[in-house]
Amino acid sequence: MKKIGITTTIPAEVLLAAGYQPLDLNNILVSSPDPTRFITIAERAGFPLNCCAWIKGIYGVCLDSGTEDVLCVTSGDCSNTIMLMEVLKLKGLNAMPFAYPECPDLRQMQQVLEKLSAALGAAPDAADTVREKLQPVRDLALKLDELTWRQNTVSGWENHFWLVSASDFNGDYHQYRRDLQGLLDLCAGRQPHPEGEIRLAYIGVPSVYARELYPYVEKHGARVVFNEVQRQFAMPAPGESLAEQYTSYTYPYSIHERLQDIKTEIQKRRIDGVIHYVQAFCHRGIGDIVIRDAIDLPVLTLEGNADFFLNGHVKTRLEAFLDMIQRRQKMIKKSYDKLLSPGGRD
Ligand code: SF4
Numbered sequence: 457m458k459k460i461g462i463t464t465t466i467p468a469e470v471l472l473a474a475g476y477q478p479l480d481l482n483n484i485l486v487s488s489p490d491p492t493r494f495i496t497i498a499e500r501a502g503f504p505l506n507c508c509a510w511i512k513g514i515y516g517v518c519l520d521s522g523t524e525d526v527l528c529v530t531s532g533d534c535s536n537t538i539m540l541m542e543v544l545k546l547k548g549l550n551a552m553p554f555a556y557p558e559c560p561d562l563r564q565m566q567q568v569l570e571k572l573s574a575a576l577g578a579a580p581d582a583a584d585t586v587r588e589k590l591q592p593v594r595d596l597a598l599k600l601d602e603l604t605w606r607q608n609t610v611s612g613w614e615n616h617f618w619l620v621s622a623s624d625f626n627g628d629y630h631q632y633r634r635d636l637q638g639l640l641d642l643c644a645g646r647q648p649h650p651e652g653e654i655r656l657a658y659i660g661v662p663s664v665y666a667r668e669l670y671p672y673v674e675k676h677g678a679r680v681v682f683n684e685v686q687r688q689f690a691m692p693a694p695g696e697s698l699a700e701q702y703t704s705y706t707y708p709y710s711i712h713e714r715l716q717d718i719k720t721e722i723q724k725r726r727i728d729g730v731i732h733y734v735q736a737f738c739h740r741g742i743g744d745i746v747i748r749d750a751i752d753l754p755v756l757t758l759e760g761n762a763d764f765f766l767n768g769h770v771k772t773r774l775e776a777f778l779d780m781i782q783r784r785q786k787m788i789k790k791s792y793d794k795l796l797s798p799g800g801r802d
Contacts, residue, residue, distance in 0.1 A: 457472075457475055457476060457477040458475060458476055458477065458525070459476070459477050459479050459523070459525070459627075460476040460477065460478055460525040460526065460527055461478075461479050461481045461514075461517070461518055461523045461525065461526040461527070462478045462479065462480050462481065462527050462623065462624065463481060463482070463514055463526070463527070463528050463529050463533065463534075463537050463540070464480075464482070464529045464533040464534070464623070464707075465480075465622075465623040465688075465689045465705070465707065466478065466527055466529060466554055466572075466623075467569060467572065467583070467698065467702055468590070468623070468624065468625070469583040469584075469586040469587045469590060469698055470569060470572045470573050470576065470578055470583045470586075470698075471527070471576065472583075472586045472590075472629075473573070473578040473579070473582035473583040473585070473586045474573065474576035474577050474578035474582075475577075475578075476525070476576065477627060477628075478527075478623075478624045478627075479523075479624055479627050480621075480623040481513075481514040481517045481518065481523075482510055482513070482623075482662070483620065483621060483623065483624065483626070484517050484521070485510070485513035485516070485517050486513075486662075486664065486666065486667070486764070488517075491513060491664075491764050492762065492764065493516065493520075494512070494513045494515075494516025494517050494520060495509055495512045495513055495516060495762050496516070497515070497516035497519055497520060498511075498512035498513070498515040498516045499512065501515065501519075501543070503515060506737050507536065507737060508534075508536060508735050508736065508737045508738050509664055509735065509736070509760075509761055509762040510534075510661075510664075510735060511534070511536045511537070511540050512762075514540065515540060515543065518544060518549060519547065523549065524549060524550055525549070525550045526541075526544055526549055526550070526551045526552070527553075527554050528540060528541040528544070528551050528552065528553055528554065529553075529554050529555070529556070529708075530553045530554065530555050531555035531556055531558070531708075532555065532556025532557075532708025532709070533707075533708065534739075535739070538553075541553060552575065554572060555568070556568065556702075556708035556709075559709060559710070560703045560704070560706075560709050560713060561703065562699050562700060562703050565700075565702050565703045566697075566699040569583065569699055569702070583698055584697070584698060587698050587701070589629075590625075591694065592633070593625060593629050593632060593636075594622065594690055594691050594694065596633060596637060596640065597618055597619055597622050597636065597690040598690055598692055599640060600614070600615065600618050600619075600636065600639065600643075601615060601619060601687055601690065601692075603640070603643050604681050604682075605655075605681040605682060605724075605725040607643075607648060608648040608649040608679075608681075609643045609644075609646040609647075609648050609649070610643055611670065611671075611674060611679065612656070612658070612670035612673065612674065612679050612680030612681070612683070613666070613667070613670035613671060614639065615680065615681075615683055615686070616658070616662070616670060616680070616683050616686050618636055618639070619686035619687050619689055619690050620662050620666075620683075620686040620689055622686075622689045622690040622691070623689045649679055652677075653677055653678060653679050654677060654678035654679070654728045654729065654778055654781050654785075655678070655679065655681045655725065655726055655727050655728050655729075656673060656678050656679065656680045656681065656682075656727065656728065656729055656730070656731055657680070657681070657682040657684065657718070657721070657722055657725070657727045657729075657730045657731070658680045658682065658683050658684065658730075658731045658733065659682075659684040659685070659714075659718055659731070659732050659733070659747065660684070660685065660732050660733040660740065661685055661733065661734075661735055661738070661740060662685060662686060662733075663733045663735075663758070663760050664735070664760040664761070664762065664763065664764050665760055665763060665764055665765055665766050665770070667764075668765055668766040669766060669774075672766055672771065672774060673774060673778065676774070676775060676778050677778065677782070678728075678729075678778050678781075680731070681725050681727070682721050682722070682725050682727060684714070684717070684718055684721070685707055687721075688705055688706055688707045688717070689707075691704075691705060692704075693705075711743045711746050711747070715746075715747070715750050718747075718751070719750070719751070722751070722753065727753060728753070728754075728781050728785065729753055729754040729755070729756065729777065729778075729781045730751055730753055730754070730755045730756070731755075731756050731758055731777075732744055732747055732748075732755055732756070732757045733757075733758050733759075733760065734757060734758070734760075735759070735760060735761075736759055736760065736761035737761075741759070744757050754777065754780060754781055754784065756774070756777040758770060758773065758774075
């Protein structure tokens with residue numbers, strides 16, 4: 457199959473139906489042993505210092521790996537991708553645009569999918585057949601997600617890794633399925649994480665320092681049991697058709713669609729605190745104002761740039777946040793116990 461780079465989650469079913477193997481350029485960037493190298497390639501080419509590290513990294517990966525075809529999501533992800541696409545074209549790559557509809561509208565999504573199928577040369581309805589093949593794979597990813605918050609046998613990093621990888625199934629969905637099934641078998645024999653741990657939600661784009669973030673909070677008595685955007689990549693609401701599946705996918709649309717999903721999951725998963733990750737120089741950071749207003753729980757806003765590790769400043773902020781949640785929980789318990797004690801209501 458011919459490989460095609462993607463700048464974020466796209467309807468992979470259409471690409472596979474057209475004979476392309478999607479490769480998520482973000483995942484290639486962060487799984488590299490030296491991701492900074494790709495940022496340097498972009499900065500040497502003239503990308504500004506105050507441009508988001510993901511955009512620069514994607515450019516570096518494309519140039520370094522000899523990628524020929526790239527599908528650039530120009531609406532529903534990042535406006536920087538429009539200019540990235542122009543630069544990739546200038547460098548001789550076949551960079552094609554893909555735009556999600558402005559709002560989650562079924563009819564518009566159907567048109568977008570048909571347009572993409574025609575552009576890539578996929579036979580009509582072929583994507584539906586691929587969707588049927590991918591559904592059991594997506595179901596496994598969602599099973600892992602359920603084990604994370606319900607049975608508590610999955611770590612925050614495992615949850616992040618397998619859900620975020622659902623954008624391209626690590627370049628081979630058969631292998632992804634086998635590997636993930638292996639992990640689920642392993643989880644069946646695991647002891648659950650302890651009852652009293654702090655339960656965290658992680659919302660916002662995946663972080664540049666994810667590999668260190670999740671184990672770090674677990675070392676300090678907490679665990680991420682909800683990864684918002686990563687879970688969306690696994691398509692938690694497939695509906696009855698491909699158009700419905702990508703209409704229910706919240707990430708490309710307004711923050712209010714995302715908040716509906718976030719609030720439901722926060723309640724269902726008994727979340728104690730929220731980490732909102734924002735990427736330096738990203739327009740999505742402004743959404744922090746809306747998120748803080750909408751969520752009635754302690755929120756820690758963390759920013760990352762091109763640092764693919766946790767620096768001392770972020771570690772200290774995480775520790776202080778977890779400490780505050782612990783003290784808050786003790787206070788709530790104390791007031792509750794007092795209420796239940798004889799004469800407690802007097
Ligand atoms: S983090 Fe923000 S600026 Fe960077 S690629 Fe994603 S949407 Fe664009």
